[in-house]
Amino acid sequence: MGRPQRNQQVRRELLDTGMQLLSEQGYHGTGIKEVLDRVQVPKGSFYHYFDSKEAFTAEIITDYIEGLLKLMDTQLARSTSGPRETIRHLYSLMITEFERRGCIRGCLLGNLAAEIGASSQRCQKALQDAYRNWLRRFLPLIEAGQQQGEFRDDLDATLLADLFWNHWEGGILRMKMEGHAHGLRRNLDVLLDELMAPAGK
């Protein structure tokens, strides 16, 4: 394998391992040395791949949201249901994935927003971009749902999307506090079927 290709592979492995450790241990709890040890890369070579721990984390944030958006695209392409059921199915899949991992990880974006969202400018910027990219996929679902009478249209679609995000992330914090996702699953239904529903549905 040629050197550039090998470099690409190591870079990929560093990002994947970093994502896993950041999800489980947070920013301050994750040492670069631990990442390098797991990927079996010599200590000095981290800066060959990334400028700093902050730059590394910002890239992981971008990677994480891209993975999530790919999942959304796949589901959207497959879906034969209306917007509301598509959203329910997509977020139920994520809950199932949280449960599979023992409700430990939660959402990397929410975790990092809580921990360093306000203290690292570079990560803050990456988080803002991640939110905007999510919104670009999610907003058309809300708008379509409003047009089809599944969601209330007395509130702006951007506002509904915004409320959905806050709700979801707050629910994930509760999941981590409670050690199970029962509330998260129930609240997803309440959100879609009650709070976001048209009046007198």
Place this chain on the structure above:
Amino acid sequence: MGRPQRNQQVRRELLDTGMQLLSEQGYHGTGIKEVLDRVQVPKGSFYHYFDSKEAFTAEIITDYIEGLLKLMDTQLARSTSGPRETIRHLYSLMITEFERRGCIRGCLLGNLAAEIGASSQRCQKALQDAYRNWLRRFLPLIEAGQQQGEFRDDLDATLLADLFWNHWEGGILRMKMEGHAHGLRRNLDVLLDELMAPAGK
């Protein structure tokens, strides 16, 4: 000053400093040494006051929610408005306090839930107790609001309180990501005036 009283004072200072540092830097980002240095207490004496960093943090969680509940009690005793306006006033005060500190700190419970909610059993237990104590104060407000026709009563009061908490905590994550509290303030109004309002209000 006698020794027990001095001990109490040092203990108090350790808890206050710990709360400040945990709020700004998170669990893993806060070293016990830093706390001790700020309070100017010799390194060895931490374990005279607390069993472990985890026990120290759990006690700070309890302290934090007690402070919040005292604020709630003061506001409730003073309030001459209905439940909805009382809640709006109380949470607006908190937003103003966030803004005063540059939207950096957020809610210690949410921060710690994100970072160690699922990994430290002792802190998880303290977070669960904190939530239950908050609910004990908040639930009567929702129930009174339902009785007075300010809040919808087609959803259970406990569920509405639950949704409010998730919403608030998710909104704080957004505040930290965005660097301002405009969305948090707007969403508080949307939540109280639209999502929690009776149908056809």
